[in-house]
Amino acid sequence: MKYYAIRLLRSFLTLIIVVTIVFLLMRLMPIEGYFTNYDKLDEVQIEAKLENLGLLNPWYIQLKDFYGSLMKRDLGQSITYRPKVDITKILGDKLITSLRFGLVSLTISLVMGLSLGILMARYKGKFWDKFGTCYIVGANAIPAVIFYLLIQVYLTDLFKLPLLYDRTDAKSWILPILCLSLVNIAYYAMWIRRYMVDELNKDYVRLAKAKGLKNKDIMLKHVMRNAFVPMAQYLPASILYTVSGSIYVESLFSIPGTGGLLVTAIQRQDNTLVQALVLLYSSIGIVGLMLGDILMAAFDPRIRLSHEGGSR
Amino acid sequence: MTSKKIISKMSDNIDPSLFEFADCDESKSELIGYSNYSFWRSTIQVFIKNKAAVALLILIACVVLFTLIQPYLPNQKSPTQIYINPETNMQYRNVQPNEEFWFGSNSIGQDLWARIWSGTRTSLLIGVAVGLFEAVVGITVGALWGYVRKLDAIITEIYNVWDNIPSTVVLIILTYIMKPSIPTIIFAMCMTGWLQMARFVRNLIIIIRDREYNLASRCLGTPTSRIITKNLLPYLVSVIMLRMALAIPLAIGSEVFLSYIGMGLPVDIPSLGNLINEGRALMMDPNQRYQLFFPAAVISVVTISFYVIGNVFADSADPRNHV
Numbered sequence: 001m002k003y004y005a006i007r008l009l010r011s012f013l014t015l016i017i018v019v020t021i022v023f024l025l026m027r028l029m030p031i032e033g034y035f036t037n038y039d040k041l042d043e044v045q046i047e048a049k050l051e052n053l054g055l056l057n058p059w060y061i062q063l064k065d066f067y068g069s070l071m072k073r074d075l076g077q078s079i080t081y082r083p084k085v086d087i088t089k090i091l092g093d094k095l096i097t098s099l100r101f102g103l104v105s106l107t108i109s110l111v112m113g114l115s116l117g118i119l120m121a122r123y124k125g126k127f128w129d130k131f132g133t134c135y136i137v138g139a140n141a142i143p144a145v146i147f148y149l150l151i152q153v154y155l156t157d158l159f160k161l162p163l164l165y166d167r168t169d170a171k172s173w174i175l176p177i178l179c180l181s182l183v184n185i186a187y188y189a190m191w192i193r194r195y196m197v198d199e200l201n202k203d204y205v206r207l208a209k210a211k212g213l214k215n216k217d218i219m220l221k222h223v224m225r226n227a228f229v230p231m232a233q234y235l236p237a238s239i240l241y242t243v244s245g246s247i248y249v250e251s252l253f254s255i256p257g258t259g260g261l262l263v264t265a266i267q268r269q270d271n272t273l274v275q276a277l278v279l280l281y282s283s284i285g286i287v288g289l290m291l292g293d294i295l296m297a298a299f300d301p302r303i304r305l306s307h308e309g310g311s312r
Numbered sequence: 313m314t315s316k317k318i319i320s321k322m323s324d325n326i327d328p329s330l331f332e333f334a335d336c337d338e339s340k341s342e343l344i345g346y347s348n349y350s351f352w353r354s355t356i357q358v359f360i361k362n363k364a365a366v367a368l369l370i371l372i373a374c375v376v377l378f379t380l381i382q383p384y385l386p387n388q389k390s391p392t393q394i395y396i397n398p399e400t401n402m403q404y405r406n407v408q409p410n411e412e413f414w415f416g417s418n419s420i421g422q423d424l425w426a427r428i429w430s431g432t433r434t435s436l437l438i439g440v441a442v443g444l445f446e447a448v449v450g451i452t453v454g455a456l457w458g459y460v461r462k463l464d465a466i467i468t469e470i471y472n473v474w475d476n477i478p479s480t481v482v483l484i485i486l487t488y489i490m491k492p493s494i495p496t497i498i499f500a501m502c503m504t505g506w507l508q509m510a511r512f513v514r515n516l517i518i519i520i521r522d523r524e525y526n527l528a529s530r531c532l533g534t535p536t537s538r539i540i541t542k543n544l545l546p547y548l549v550s551v552i553m554l555r556m557a558l559a560i561p562l563a564i565g566s567e568v569f570l571s572y573i574g575m576g577l578p579v580d581i582p583s584l585g586n587l588i589n590e591g592r593a594l595m596m597d598p599n600q601r602y603q604l605f606f607p608a609a610v611i612s613v614v615t616i617s618f619y620v621i622g623n624v625f626a627d628s629a630d631p632r633n634h635v
Contacts (some may be wrong), residue, residue, distance in 0.1 A: 137616060143564070
């Protein structure tokens with residue numbers, strides 16, 4: 001418990017440093033970025049707008065204001081993305097959309113990926129292993145956008161599926177979910193195969209075989225359980241990260257999710273939105289990592305984090 | 313006095329033939345377990361056994377060679393020049409692949425064949441440069457991070473902070489400070505990419521840091537730099553090679569990504585990312601899909617080759633897989 005408390009405190013400090021640095025970096029951007037019609041405005045109008053946004057104050061006062069409002073749980077209003085709209089309101093809908101897609105695809109990828117990985121480990125060197133290896137190589141090596149584009153172009157024709165996302169049409173959800181899952185399936189299959197192959201070479205498996213246990217029992221009861229331990233570490237982070245969406249898939253199928261939001265916000269210099277997103281994603285990263293460790297320790301009682309505090 | 317006598321006496325009895333060079337006799341050497349094992353030779357031997365990897369290696373060597381010599385071949389078009397039809401005085405817009413334009417032409421009349429090879433050249437340059445930089449900086453920082461305990465806490469904190477800053481912010485600020493160009497994009501990708509490599513090396517080093525042979529070295533007073541270069545890094549050759557080989561397709565992929573979100577190279581420099589983007593704009597017209605398909609095919613061949621070669625090479629560089 002003490003270990004987690006110290007770790008949480010340190011992560012919290014890191015979080016503050018990160019947000020502060022991002023905050024300062026955003027202030028380095030040229031002021032033209034805050035305006036859509038910079039050339040047409042005269043000095044006074046520009047001054048007035050910057051004054052209004054509080055951008056003329058020295059940076060430390062801006063920083064103080066930012067943390068002050070953060071204490072009051074106020075993330076502020078968007079500047080350029082959707083002017084004068086509360087950040088929480090912008091994020092709310094988008095987060096839920098991305099989360100819904102992310103969770104469905106994560107479930108599919110876990111089920112499919114684990115089954116594929118287990119098949120590959122079970123029939124190592126045979127057809128399933130070779131098939132899976134080809135798939136994994138393809139999914140990992142080729143930049144994702146290429147097969148997303150090909151899927152969008154050809155599968156829409158082939159199966160008469162709608163090209164773009166439509167909230168009310170469940171058929172239009174199939175392709176985005178397929179795209180989201182493809183890479184993840186490869187990822188899970190690759191790791192579970194590797195861990196299982198490692199485990200299969202260990203002595204306890206040989207003992208179990210010598211005892212005459214059925215192959216199925218060895219696989220499911222002994223090997224699976226041990227091989228899943230390292231996977232458990234990634235699981236909470238991947239669940240949490242689904243809220244950040246996928247920039248490719250969401251822009252290709254025009255899903256109103258969080259996918260490209262950070263990039264757009266940075267490009268349009270929407271300081272408050274960027275800060276909110278950085279805060280959100282960094283906290284997710286930190287919490288996800290920690291939950292992963294807790295889950296891993298729960299799966300495998302041999303793991304004690306407090307003794308190996310130096311390893312992270 | 314007696315001892316001197318004995319020695320002189322002994323030297324009389326020594327057979328001078330013992331001091332002649334012996335011939336190397338392979339069959340005798342086996343008797344005492346001598347091995348002419350060489351790490352790199354065994355690595356290459358294991359590598360050659362994998363036919364698919366060798367085929368891909370030859371393929372990628374041909375592709376790299378071809379991108380280098382392509383501009384000097386006869387009858388090649390310029391990748392940036394806009395071609396105009398002399399009869400109608402119009403640009404050759406979206407010409408289907410034919411004898412004149414082998415891969416067709418794009419929407420403003422540039423030759424896709426020349427653009428693809430020029431783009432592959434750009435992307436490979438970016439990939440190799442970023443891969444090399446990541447390897448050098450990542451290994452140096454990672455080795456120090458893992459081995460020198462005093463640095464561990466500091467670098468870990470730096471890593472945590474740097475890793476949580478969105479790379480897009482860094483990238484935009486860099487492109488704002490420097491002009492968008494190939495060196496800028498390489499620099500920006502290096503700035504954000506070496507972290508993963510450093511962390512990876514660090515984790516490996518921590519695993520083998522306290523093995524007995526390193527403990528022995530430390531007790532004998534071996535300097536840290538020597539322990540790192542002679543004891544630790546050779547152990548990691550295979551995994552580091554793997555990461556380096558994977559860094560190239562990753563860098564090519566992130567160039568595509570950056571172009572996709574509109575922060576890549578300027579559109580007048582052909583790169584695979586820019587070509588994919590141009591193809592994407594036209595993909596809804598079935599007749600124009602060749603403009604997406606050709607760059608996609610080239611990029612797939614290049615990235616898959618590097619990926620497979622890297623994996624197979626890492627396997628063969630692992631002494632446990634040697635005979």
